[in-house]
Amino acid sequence: MKLQLALDLVNTQEGIELVKEVQEHIDIVEIGTPIVINEGLRAVKDMKAAFPNLEVLADLKIMDAAGYEVMKASESNADIITILGAAEDESIKGAVEEAKKQGKEILVDMMAVKDLATRAKEVDALGVDYICVHTGYDLQAKGQNSFEDLETIKGVVKNAKTAIAGGIKLDSLKEVVKVQPDLVIVGGGITGEDDKKAVASQMQELIKG
Numbered sequence: 001m002k003l004q005l006a007l008d009l010v011n012t013q014e015g016i017e018l019v020k021e022v023q024e025h026i027d028i029v030e031i032g033t034p035i036v037i038n039e040g041l042r043a044v045k046d047m048k049a050a051f052p053n054l055e056v057l058a059d060l061k062i063m064d065a066a067g068y069e070v071m072k073a074s075e076s077n078a079d080i081i082t083i084l085g086a087a088e089d090e091s092i093k094g095a096v097e098e099a100k101k102q103g104k105e106i107l108v109d110m111m112a113v114k115d116l117a118t119r120a121k122e123v124d125a126l127g128v129d130y131i132c133v134h135t136g137y138d139l140q141a142k143g144q145n146s147f148e149d150l151e152t153i154k155g156v157v158k159n160a161k162t163a164i165a166g167g168i169k170l171d172s173l174k175e176v177v178k179v180q181p182d183l184v185i186v187g188g189g190i191t192g193e194d195d196k197k198a199v200a201s202q203m204q205e206l207i208k209g
């Protein structure tokens with residue numbers, strides 16, 4: 001099981017300082033969608049240059065023109081690129097094809113997918129690397145989480161690795177770990193803590209079991 005630190009509400013330089021504190025406890029750094037909107041793919045390139053030993057995920061949440069966008073993120077040295085599960089199959093196939101050409105991985109974010117089990121099976125058959133259940137900020141604010149959704153995809157996904165994101169904190173991580181996803185994505189659960197290193201270290205301990 002891997003731990004991904006999601007950076008969203010910071011700029012690249014603040015993100016780099018944050019990763020310095022926790023780098024030995026995480027596997028993947030996410031350049032979140034707000035950072036890409038604010039600063040472009042340069043943020044991905046700068047993060048990978050600062051931490052060549054960590055994987056860097058570009059959270060582009062691609063919906064269209066997938067092959068092109070995966071190509072551009074690859075040129076910026078992203079290791080993993082995200083596309084939405086709600087995208088057309090043609091877009092997801094395009095993303096997978098380009099990622100394979102570039103030696104990269106595709107994570108499908110299932111946010112806002114209504115029939116999760118059916119779509120997870122379909123997306124799994126398209127050769128993606130990760131399928132991620134995700135409660136975004138707008139539904140977290142209404143008290144929702146993705147714990148049951150993780151069990152749903154664990155039951156149907158046969159090829160891809162499984163992942164979970166959205167509001168996971170040290171306390172709730174225990175529940176998540178029981179379901180054994182391949183990847184746990186944590187943003188505010190680390191970045192919002194005073195002692196980020198201590199929290200990341202405890203999370204790593206729980207995850208590596």
Ligand SMILES: O=C(CO)[C@H](O)[C@H](O)COP(=O)(O)O
Binds near residue numbers: 006137
């Ligand atoms: O992609 C995102 C929001 O769309 C976040 O990166 C993801 O939800 C993880 O952050 P947090 O743990 O703070 O919810």
